[in-house]
Amino acid sequence: MSNLQPSHNFLHAFCIKPSYRFETQHPNEQVILVLRAHPITLLPWIFNSLVLLIFLVFINFLFLKFLTPSQTIFANFFGLAFIFAYIWFNFLSWFFNLGIITNERIIDIDFHAVIYKEVTETQLTKVEDVTAKSSGFFASIFNFGNVFVQTAGTEVNIEFINIPKPSEVTKIINELVS
Amino acid sequence: MEFSQLINFITGQEIFSLFFKIFAVVFGFLYIIYSLVIFKQTQIMTRTVETAGTTFILLISMIQIGIGIGLLFFSLLLL
Numbered sequence: 001m002s003n004l005q006p007s008h009n010f011l012h013a014f015c016i017k018p019s020y021r022f023e024t025q026h027p028n029e030q031v032i033l034v035l036r037a038h039p040i041t042l043l044p045w046i047f048n049s050l051v052l053l054i055f056l057v058f059i060n061f062l063f064l065k066f067l068t069p070s071q072t073i074f075a076n077f078f079g080l081a082f083i084f085a086y087i088w089f090n091f092l093s094w095f096f097n098l099g100i101i102t103n104e105r106i107i108d109i110d111f112h113a114v115i116y117k118e119v120t121e122t123q124l125t126k127v128e129d130v131t132a133k134s135s136g137f138f139a140s141i142f143n144f145g146n147v148f149v150q151t152a153g154t155e156v157n158i159e160f161i162n163i164p165k166p167s168e169v170t171k172i173i174n175e176l177v178s
Numbered sequence: 179m180e181f182s183q184l185i186n187f188i189t190g191q192e193i194f195s196l197f198f199k200i201f202a203v204v205f206g207f208l209y210i211i212y213s214l215v216i217f218k219q220t221q222i223m224t225r226t227v228e229t230a231g232t233t234f235i236l237l238i239s240m241i242q243i244g245i246g247i248g249l250l251f252f253s254l255l256l257l
Binding site: 081085111114 | 198202205206209213215216219220222223225226227228229235238239242245246248249252253256257
């Protein structure tokens, strides 16, 4: 794995040898790869935020004559605060839902709706099979997909959803395992 | 208060302003609670994974609490 050069691609969705540290990291454990969902999968909530902003401007024209100036300012302040909360919530959900591949383990960290934390990990020695799946129009164009890591016995299987370059991730995991 | 004054109050601007203020205070309060939960969770998340942008992420979550406090103060004092 020494031939991999540190890099941050796809808006930090595909980071090779980043300077990240995680809670359960062992002293000599080295982070090889950090994965997040491809930035193109963020478009729905970015689009929703823009629609909400336009809607806020639009209702200003509709309700301006019904409200006092202080009420108008408050309504706008509240609307902007709501949109900001929506953007920040979605950003945090994306930023902290990640997959980490180290020289010892594969770790999947999920924060569902920010408040529910789930950390799944498996040793590289217990990896049996790695599958990359990429289906759909956008997945083909932007090169993203899912990677499934199957483990031996009763160990939990690991899934990385909508990550960039799934075939390259599979290749890196296979090189680490062998 | 005479009956006609009461009718004017119910149908007039005052009752709307009162409801607006109650709505503003309640939602301002709820926003603070929500932003505190998000801040607490952000602390847990940044503890789980430490990145170069940890401080910046915590700062933005703190700004969100500030926005919530601003909303509550606005609704209590200026409306």
